[in-house]
Amino acid sequence: MNTPSPGTVTLYGRRFGVLADFPNTREGTAQANAFMQSCGKASVLKVSDRIYLADKDDHGTPV
DSSP states (O other), X not given: OOOOOOOEEEETTEXXXXXXXXXXXXXXXXXXXXXXXXXXXXXXXXXXXXXXXXXXXXXXXXX
């Protein structure tokens, strides 16, 4: 499993903190799912070339 990466993602005019990100591959998807199962507050924020996970309670801050 990847180490959670610090950082942010901007989506729909709001900035969200990233708990973890994984490559958008079958293995990356499996890793993201395993991370979400182990961290009940994690959910998918954005999928592009990477799968970005954020805290469910993070509503983002306007940018």
